[in-house]
Amino acid sequence: MVVPLRFVTCLTGGLLALGASVGITGLPAWRWQGLPGTVSAPAVPADNPMSAVKVALGRRLFYDRALSRDGSMACADCHQQARGFSDGQTTHMGVSGEIGIRNVPGLANVAWRPALTWTEAGISSLEEQALIPMTGTAPVEMGMDGREAELVRRINADPCYRRLFALAFPRNGADASAGKVAMALGAFQRTMISFDSRADRYIGGDRSALSPMAVRGLAQFRTAGCAQCHQGRDFTDAKLHYVGTAAPSEADGSGYGGKPPPPGFVPPPDSFRTPSLRNVAVTGPWLHDGKASTLDEAIRRHAASHLPGIDMDALLAFLDSLTDRAFLTAGHLTKPSAACPVAI
Structure with a gap:
């Protein structure tokens, strides 16, 4: 079973204590753990390096329905872990009632995929792809096109998110942005690793x-x-x-x-x-x-x-x-608890 995350935890509360373990201004170096010896780590964009806190942020966002127009749909509603991060439907209905045109694919090992759509759409990075369901209009999925400011307002209103964004993007301020959301989601999806069938x-x-x-x-x-x-x-x-x-x-x-x-x-x-x-x-x-x-x-x-x-x-x-049965139940990919994973 691949377990690519190793977090330092407090003795009380079970919260991540990144600040205490490496200093408030530093982040732990990312280490891919559990990859088979024959598999090299996936390529990571130079402007979106991996870190444990960024993955934790992306995981929280992946399961958060606040990323959709009416709060009814999260990434995880279309990508369900027990189904290999697919959804069991022919195609998925968006927040406007519009039916999707393509079957939802699974996400196992998507970090290594050189292209990310059923057809040739020119989407080659997880960061680019993350924005499509949120802001796409053909079809409408999460319905946030033109509502990026509302997305940012919702996220910034949450103290936990503000702390996570500050730690995950220490050079870019504590405020969220659509681009940072996409980066965090991309980081989390790179941990969806399946090599144990x-x-x-x-x-x-x-x-x-x-x-x-x-x-x-x-x-x-x-x-x-x-x-x-x-x-x-x-x-x-x-x-x-x-x-x-x-x-x-x-x-x-x-x-x-x-x-x-x-x-x-x-x-x-x-x-x-x-x-x-x-x-x-x-x-x-x-x-x-x-x-x-x-x-x-x-x-x-x-x-x-x-x-x-x-x-x-x-x-x-x-x-x-x-x-890969372990992948379908791996704890680091499940919906996180409501408790903030870092000390606020």
């Missing part, structure tokens, strides 16, 4: 970690071509592909595959970024539109000529082995 242990050399059926499924995963796009440590190449995930054809009764690309097809319109398969068994419904209610259906909506011969039970057993 049964498949991880098997690939790492523990041959007892997978059942014989799941081992057959891994072989199917490779020979059926799944690994061509779902490749690497996080089972994604992070690229856009057209894979025929339209509604399954009923013409031949096979139930496999979607429409083939038309002659002269140039992506997009029907190209989508390969999603990571980490914790895929708990992040349904699946695909970019969320209209695959089972993993079986999601697989069958890929237009691959060799899918009819696949051992679906074995493949599903392997996909289930990608679930």
